[in-house]
Amino acid sequence: MKLLCIGRNYGDHARELGNAVPAEPVFFLKPATALLQHGNAIRLPRFSSDVHHELEVVFRVGRTASHISSERAWEHLDAYTLGLDLTARDVQQEQKEKGLPWEKAKAWDGSAPMSDTWTAIDPGTPPGSMAFSLERNGRVVQRGTTDDMLFPVPALVAYLSRFITLEPGDLVFTGTPAGVGPLAPGDVLEGKLDGRTILTFNVEAEGER
């Protein structure tokens, strides 16, 4: 399985990093080894001194999707939850300046901590607007609503499926709202979806290997 991640899908976040609002979706991949299951601590990698949290609503693919229309997109998704697209911002900045790919900053082991609480999708009544927020040590740092996505979920899934076949179990990260910021050892992160805390992670420094 793979993780397909959308960048710059909320105007306020694109602007906070000094990026233009994109004319079409921006995406990148993370491998399955990036997944960090609920119950494990986030371990900050030693190659970065500026790992940022990006809280995102994540959709799971239920049926293979290739060259699908946005009208059929919900039929190909079976559930949603919250996840974090952890980003080594210092490394990403270097890669951007050199015009190089982002994987070094985005695709490392454990860079995608996931909630284990999923909500099933009924394609007949697709989910409406969702509110989500992230607390870092008890203080709200990110707050968003899926209404503010520049490209809504069906458009994202249809777009991705023109380039890459989405397979059952693949995860689609749909972008982060403003308020991204650095993590430090000892932090406690809590993500809420529609008022319910469904994601909790502790942050540690990377240990000796």
Ligand code: ZN
């Ligand atoms: Zn992201």
